Amino acid sequence: MIRVARHLRRLLPGPADYSGLGRSWRRDLLAGLTVGIVALPLALGFGISSGAGAEAGLITAIVAGVVAAVFGGSHVQVSGPTGAMVVVLAPIVASHGLGAVAVVSLMAGVIVLAAGALRLGRAVSFIPWPVIEGFTLGIAVIIFLQQVPALTGPAPAASHGNAVLGAVTALLAADPGYLLWAAAAVVIVAACMLLLPRLHPAVPGSLIGIVVVTVLSLVLPTPLASIGTLPHSLPAPALPPLDLTTMSSLALPALTVAALAAIESLLSARVAASLADTGAYDPDRELVGQGLASVAAGLFGGMPATGAIARTAVNVRSGAATRLAAITHSVVLLLVVLVVAGPVGTIPLAALSGVLMVTAVRMVHAATVRSILRSTRADAVAFVITAIVTVSVDLIVAVVIGVVVAGVFALRGLSRATGVHREPIAGDPERGDDRIAIIRFDGPLFFAAADRVLDTVTGLGGVSVVILRMSQLELVDATGAHVLSEIVQRLEARGVTVLIKGVREGHTELFRTVGVLDALRDHRHLFDDLPAAIAHARSHVAREAASGG
Structure with missing residues (x-):
C-alpha cells in the first residue's frame, strides 16, 4: 500500500519541477515565445489536415500544451497536435464525423492515463530503432500527401481513407489555375523556411512565409481559399455526448489513438532528454500528463495531443530548462486567439500546406535512412516494411508488424547463437x-x-x-x-x-x-x-x- 501511495505521489506535480526557475526564467520565457511562433502554423495546419479544423488545432495546442507541461514527466516537452495524430484522426473524422474527435480524445486520454498509473511507460523501449525510423518515414509521406487535396481546388476533394489514393484522386480532378496559384504559395513558404533561417537561426521562416503569402493573397486577385473565421476566445468546457453505442463504435479508434499518443510522447521525451541536460524524464508520469492533456483538449472541443518532437527540439535549443517554457508557448497561442484571430483567419490554406510539406520533408533524415539500410539485413527489412505498412495500411499495425519482423530476425540470430x-x-x-x-x-x-x-x-x-x-x-x-x-x-x-x-x-x-x-x-x-x-x-x-x- 505504501509503495502504491509513493508511486501515485511521484506521478503528481511538485515544487521540484521548478527548482531551477530562479536561474532560467528569462531563457524559459524567450524559449516559450519562440516555440509559440513556430507552433502557430503547425497547430493551424494539423487541425485543418485532420479534418477537425484550425480551431481544434489551436485549442489543442493551448489547453493540452499547458496540462501536459504541468503534469507531464519531462521538464521541456512541448505537446499539442502532431502530424502522426493527424494521420490517425483524418480517417476517424471521415468515418464517424467531426463529433467523434472530442469523444476519441476523452477515451484515448483515459487509456493513456491508466497506462501511466499502471507503470507501462518503459514499454516504448521495446520498439527497435529501425521500426521507429520506418514509422517516422511513413508518417512523413502521409503528411506530405495529405496536403495535395488542399492545393488542387478551392473545395478540396472528399477525404480518402488512404493518403496515396486521396492525393492521386485530387490531382486527377485538379483545377489547373488554382493548382498553379497554390503551388506558388507552397514555393514561397518553402523558400522562406529553408533560406531565412540561414541568415539567423532564430528567424521564424514558416511564420514569415505565411505572412508573405497572406499579404499577396489580399493584394492580388487570387482564388486561394483561406482558413476562415476563428473564435476570439476559448470555448467553455463541455462533456461531449457519451452513449454506449458511440463509445463502443469508437473503442478501437480510441485505442489506436492512445497507443500512438503514448509512443510518440515517450519517444519525444526521450529525444528531449538526450538533447540537453535538463533532467531525466519520468515515462510513467509523462503518460499521465499526456492522458490528462487529451482529456482536457476533448472537453474544450480539441483533438488528442502528443509530445511534439520538432517543437520540443526547438524549445530545448532555445534554452528552455523548466516547464515554464512550454506553458509560455501555450500562453502565446492563447494571445493569438484573443488578439489576432481575425487576421489569422485570412491565411490561405495553401500556405499552411506548404508549412506541413516542408515539415514532412524535414522529418526524414537521409543519413539515418542510409545508415539503417546499410546496417544489417534484418534492420533494413524491418525499416522498409514498417514504412510501407504505415503508408498503405495503418500506423499502429505498422508498429506491431515492424516489431514482429524485428523480433523474428532477433530470435533467428539468437537461435543461431545456440x-x-x-x-x-x-x-x-x-x-x-x-x-x-x-x-x-x-x-x-x-x-x-x-x-x-x-x-x-x-x-x-x-x-x-x-x-x-x-x-x-x-x-x-x-x-x-x-x-x-x-x-x-x-x-x-x-x-x-x-x-x-x-x-x-x-x-x-x-x-x-x-x-x-x-x-x-x-x-x-x-x-x-x-x-x-x-x-x-x-x-x-x-x-x-x-x-x-
Missing part, C-alpha cells in the same frame, strides 16, 4: 573412449533453437554414454528444458546412458519442474565436475565391454 558441440575427452585416450560423447551446450537454449538441438543430439550414433555439459548454457526457457528432457528420454530408450554435468543454480528448479532430472536413469548421473563424469562414463563402457565379452 551452440551444440561434441568435444574430445581431454588427456590421454583410454580404450572405449570412442563410445563416449561429450556434448557441450553454449549460449541460449529456447524454443527457436529447440528442434535443431533435439535433432543434433539424438542423431548421435555409435555411443554408449553421452555427457551433456550444461555449464556454458546461459538462458533456458520451458521449451528448451523440455527438449533436454526429451533428449534424455530418447537416448535412454535406445540404451544410451546419459550423464548431466554442470547444471547452473538458476536452472535447477526449471529442470526439476519440467522433468529433465527425473528423466535420468539414476540420480547419481548428475555431476558437478567433468573429470568425475568422464570417470563414471568410462566405468559404464568398461562394464558394457566386459558383459559383451
